Amino acid sequence: MEKLLEVKDLHVAFPSKQETVHAVDGVSFEVFEGETFGLVGESGCGKSQTLRSILGLLKQPGRVTGGEILYKGADITKMNQRALQKVRGKEISLIFQEPMTSLNPVLRIRTQMYEAFEREKLTKEEKRQRAIELLKLVGIPSPETRLDEYPHQFSGGMRQRAMIAIALGAKPKLLLADEPTTALDVTIQDQIMKLLNQLKQELGMSIILVTHDLGVIAQMCDRVAVMYAGQIVEMTDTVTLFSKPRHPYTYGLMGSLPNEDTAGTTLEAIQGSPPNLANLPEGCPFAPRCKFACDICHKERPEITEVEPGHFARCHRPEITQNFQGLIQVPGQADGKEEASHE
Amino acid sequence: MKRYHGASPLERKRSMPAWLTKPSLVVGVVIVVAVIILALFPQLIATYDPIATNTLASNQPPSAEHWFGTDFYGRNIFSRVIWGTRIDLLIGVLGVVIPFIIGGLIGLLAGYYGGVLDSLLMRITDIMMAFPFTILVITIMAILGQGLINLFIALWLVGWMSYAKLVRSEVLVLKDSEFIQAARVAGFSDARILFRHLLPNVISSAVVFAASDVVMCMLTGASMSFLGLGVQPPTPEWGSILNEGRTFITFAWWETFFPGLFLAVSGVGFSLLGDGLTDFLRTKGR
Amino acid sequence: MIPVLFVVTILVFSIIRFIPGEPARLILGEKATEQAVAALTEKLGLNEPLLTQYFLFLKQIFTLDFGNSFTYQMPVSELLASRFPVTLALTLMSTVISLVISLPLGYFAGVHKDKLGDQVVRTTSLVAISMPSFWVGLLLMIVFALKLKWLPAGGWADTLPEQFRCLILPAITQSLMTSALLLRNTRNSVVDITRMDYVDFARSKGISAGEVRSRHVMRNAMISTVTLLSMRMAAMLGGSVIIETVFSIPGIGKLASEAIFGRDYAVVQFVVLLFAVLVLVINLITDILYSFLDPRVNL
Numbered sequence: 001m002e003k004l005l006e007v008k009d010l011h012v013a014f015p016s017k018q019e020t021v022h023a024v025d026g027v028s029f030e031v032f033e034g035e036t037f038g039l040v041g042e043s044g045c046g047k048s049q050t051l052r053s054i055l056g057l058l059k060q061p062g063r064v065t066g067g068e069i070l071y072k073g074a075d076i077t078k079m080n081q082r083a084l085q086k087v088r089g090k091e092i093s094l095i096f097q098e099p100m101t102s103l104n105p106v107l108r109i110r111t112q113m114y115e116a117f118e119r120e121k122l123t124k125e126e127k128r129q130r131a132i133e134l135l136k137l138v139g140i141p142s143p144e145t146r147l148d149e150y151p152h153q154f155s156g157g158m159r160q161r162a163m164i165a166i167a168l169g170a171k172p173k174l175l176l177a178d179e180p181t182t183a184l185d186v187t188i189q190d191q192i193m194k195l196l197n198q199l200k201q202e203l204g205m206s207i208i209l210v211t212h213d214l215g216v217i218a219q220m221c222d223r224v225a226v227m228y229a230g231q232i233v234e235m236t237d238t239v240t241l242f243s244k245p246r247h248p249y250t251y252g253l254m255g256s257l258p259n260e261d262t263a264g265t266t267l268e269a270i271q272g273s274p275p276n277l278a279n280l281p282e283g284c285p286f287a288p289r290c291k292f293a294c295d296i297c298h299k300e301r302p303e304i305t306e307v308e309p310g311h312f313a314r315c316h317r318p319e320i321t322q323n324f325q326g327l328i329q330v331p332g333q334a335d336g337k338e339e340a341s342h343e
Numbered sequence: 344m345k346r347y348h349g350a351s352p353l354e355r356k357r358s359m360p361a362w363l364t365k366p367s368l369v370v371g372v373v374i375v376v377a378v379i380i381l382a383l384f385p386q387l388i389a390t391y392d393p394i395a396t397n398t399l400a401s402n403q404p405p406s407a408e409h410w411f412g413t414d415f416y417g418r419n420i421f422s423r424v425i426w427g428t429r430i431d432l433l434i435g436v437l438g439v440v441i442p443f444i445i446g447g448l449i450g451l452l453a454g455y456y457g458g459v460l461d462s463l464l465m466r467i468t469d470i471m472m473a474f475p476f477t478i479l480v481i482t483i484m485a486i487l488g489q490g491l492i493n494l495f496i497a498l499w500l501v502g503w504m505s506y507a508k509l510v511r512s513e514v515l516v517l518k519d520s521e522f523i524q525a526a527r528v529a530g531f532s533d534a535r536i537l538f539r540h541l542l543p544n545v546i547s548s549a550v551v552f553a554a555s556d557v558v559m560c561m562l563t564g565a566s567m568s569f570l571g572l573g574v575q576p577p578t579p580e581w582g583s584i585l586n587e588g589r590t591f592i593t594f595a596w597w598e599t600f601f602p603g604l605f606l607a608v609s610g611v612g613f614s615l616l617g618d619g620l621t622d623f624l625r626t627k628g629r
Numbered sequence: 630m631i632p633v634l635f636v637v638t639i640l641v642f643s644i645i646r647f648i649p650g651e652p653a654r655l656i657l658g659e660k661a662t663e664q665a666v667a668a669l670t671e672k673l674g675l676n677e678p679l680l681t682q683y684f685l686f687l688k689q690i691f692t693l694d695f696g697n698s699f700t701y702q703m704p705v706s707e708l709l710a711s712r713f714p715v716t717l718a719l720t721l722m723s724t725v726i727s728l729v730i731s732l733p734l735g736y737f738a739g740v741h742k743d744k745l746g747d748q749v750v751r752t753t754s755l756v757a758i759s760m761p762s763f764w765v766g767l768l769l770m771i772v773f774a775l776k777l778k779w780l781p782a783g784g785w786a787d788t789l790p791e792q793f794r795c796l797i798l799p800a801i802t803q804s805l806m807t808s809a810l811l812l813r814n815t816r817n818s819v820v821d822i823t824r825m826d827y828v829d830f831a832r833s834k835g836i837s838a839g840e841v842r843s844r845h846v847m848r849n850a851m852i853s854t855v856t857l858l859s860m861r862m863a864a865m866l867g868g869s870v871i872i873e874t875v876f877s878i879p880g881i882g883k884l885a886s887e888a889i890f891g892r893d894y895a896v897v898q899f900v901v902l903l904f905a906v907l908v909l910v911i912n913l914i915t916d917i918l919y920s921f922l923d924p925r926v927n928l
Binding site: 566 | 870
């Protein structure tokens with residue numbers, strides 16, 4: 001498989017007069033052609049900022065302060081507006097979490113769709129045909145009439161489908177999905193996930209999926225990176241992650257995931273709250289919340305290490321969670337993706 | 344204030360009061376205090392009698408003797424401007440305070456009880472909104488006649504509506520909130536609910552509006568006097584001094600410049616104060 | 630709108646009847662004879678029952694026959710027809726100037742929120758809001774007309790280009806507060822809108838920065854601008870009373886103040902009525918425009 005995107009030691013900071021928040025602190029990963037790569041973590045862990053920096057769309061006053069984002073060998077972080085525009089939409093496109101606020105409420109769906117393939121200089125009729133095809137592709141019924149409607153005339157799920165249709169408008173090689181189902185009902189969530197999976201197969205694109213939901217990861221992803229406090233703390237393929245987690249945080253996340261074994265019992269949430277990114281503790285950022293933390297964890301920051309071939313973890317004691325193997329039910333993964341359940 | 348994000352509570356206590364860190368607010372407070380002092384003690388600052396004429400010193404440019412020059416009647420413009428502060432400030436303050444109280448009360452009752460009072464209020468404001476503000480004021484002045492008292496009546500007749508609408512809309516939001524429900528269930532009297540529970544919670548937006556409304560009232564009052572409808576000469580008032588000086592604008596710029604400057608600076612002062620007040624109340628409310 | 634218009638006619642009708650004392654004596658002055666006062670009262674129809682007077686007034690409105698001006702010695706309708714275009718031109722010019730100033734600067738301040746440029750623009754607009762327009766007008770007159778002699782100091786001209794020159798200073802004066810208020814509003818809208826996901830989503834499609842700005846940011850910012858602008862246009866119509874007096878421009882604003890001083894009540898009531906009708910028309914246009922700009926609103 002060809003390497004499509006390579007993020008190398010990415011740093012993103014949000015400076016203000018008082019303090020600088022290091023939202024992303026040395027993140028590296030690779031995405032290959034045709035794969036779905038997951039970024040999972042609690043809100044504020046830097047996963048969305050990592051995603052946004054791939055398209056140069058960081059919110060003010062955030063900026064990339066270090067590292068490279070290589071797309072087909074070209075560094076996106078060094079690109080000017082003009083070069084970025086060529087990448088956006090055509091090569092890499094984006095869908096957001098909130099379908100209510102991600103479409104401009106005062107423009108017709110067609111206007112917002114046409115923008116996606118504006119650079120192709122199509123005639124009016126060709127544009128319309130393309131837009132209808134796209135809406136059909138994402139499963140919006142009677143696309144001919146819906147095209148002329150406004151976002152407020154669409155339901156949440158339909159809006160999310162429309163957003164996906166727009167994102168696919170210029171046939172991108174890579175789709176960035178920022179919590180694409182979080183704002184939707186559970187049944188709609190499942191439909192959208194299946195749609196994304198199906199589109200990925202049909203169009204042969206790669207997806208980077210950002211979520212806080214391990215169930216979604218299990219259903220969708222080939223490989224996963226778990227993020228905590230702006231860093232990747234564990235990265236491996238999905239099956240390994242669920243069967244042999246090597247970081248206590250991943251293990252903790254799974255403890256808060258409902259499955260058949262935990263049905264009827266109280267879910268165990270991770271104690272405490274994420275650290276202040278402007279003022280990280282001296283040692284491992286997760287140490288204050290970690291059940292297995294020992295002296296070294298509070299004193300020294302762990303480096304990311306390859307604990308097994310293709311399996312990376314940022315922990316002083318990566319062997320510790322191995323003792324708990326088998327206690328964790330892998331949702332869906334063992335029986336194939338289709339039966340995956342979340343929530 | 345936003346700047347204190349992340350600072351510890353202890354640090355906050357040691358630092359200056361929050362409003363002192365906003366230079367624009369400090370400037371506003373300084374100007375407003377200066378205007379109040381001028382209004383209270385003009386006799387200590389003015390160098391001449393503001394209405395004593397002197398035909399020998401007609402239309403003289405600014406000099407060591409007459410800092411702001413003299414007008415056609417030889418009156419010292421500096422002294423006239425200083426004495427004028429009193430009336431202009433009075434217009435600004437009284438033009439706001441009375442509508443604030445009356446309008447606020449009407450809005451409170453209309454919002455709380457609804458019904459006839461409320462629909463009457465809405466109809467009146469709908470109709471009054473059909474007239475431009477200035478037209479409304481000068482028409483009322485035309486009916487009542489010139490003079491300071493009539494100017495006040497005109498400002499009051501027009502001014503109360505904004506406060507009534509503002510307070511009414513706030514009351515409508517809070518009326519069904521839990522703490523008012525609780526007060527009702529507890530058997531408190533309407534008066535107690537209105538003034539002890541509702542009023543303190545709906546007043547802040549009216550206060551913010553009042554700060555900018557002071558500027559509006561001062562400007563409107565001065566423009567009415569400028570048109571010759573408000574304060575009548577020889578009483579010193581900035582708008583009317585300006586109106587008198589306008590005749591000689593081709594050669595005596597000082598007669599229009601200085602009274603207008605005082606009006607403008609006071610206006611800026613109250614605006615800055617209002618702006619800072621808005622920020623302050625907004626951050627406090629959170 | 631029709632009921633409002635109806636009540637407005639009653640109010641305007643009442644103006645002349647509210648005046649304490651005899652209107653005819655006020656018009657003619659203290660020294661007028663009893664006969665002259667009685668004759669004028671008769672002529673003005675003030676002896677009739679109020680209801681009859683009101684119907685006569687309504688008839689005047691519908692037939693556009695507003696009677697004669699006492700001071701100008703000509704039909705009020707002709708007077709209004711000749712003066713109204715001047716005020717309309719002044720208001721439209723002020724509106725255009727305000728938009729040209731406030732939209733780009735508001736956008737600039739909004740995207741550079743809390744930076745130096747934003748603070749300068751915001752402080753300047755705060756100062757502009759607090760300025761007495763008649764004073765600013767006189768200062769502009771001193772500088773640009775009397776000292777530099779670039780533009781006329783006031784008054785009116787016969788040819789269109791000259792009339793245009795006569796309106797420049799008044800229009801700038803008039804637009805000052807409107808520009809400042811629109812600027813603040815645009816700035817705040819831009820700050821809010823650029824935070825929205827749909828702007829980022831639009832950028833993610835690879836369209837140009839200019840297209841994002843015009844189609845997504847400014848287009849949406851216009852919604853609140855239109856509401857504020859309609860309020861400001863009404864206010865500027867009212868402000869024309871002062872500005873037209875300062876610059877001696879023969880519009881309906883100056884006419885209103887002259888009529889009030891001349892106790893020309895026939896003119897006063899129809900000028901006031903005209904102002905009210907104009908405001909209602911502006912509000913109607915705003916509602917229509919609004920429904921175009923925001924598809925979520927139905928008329």
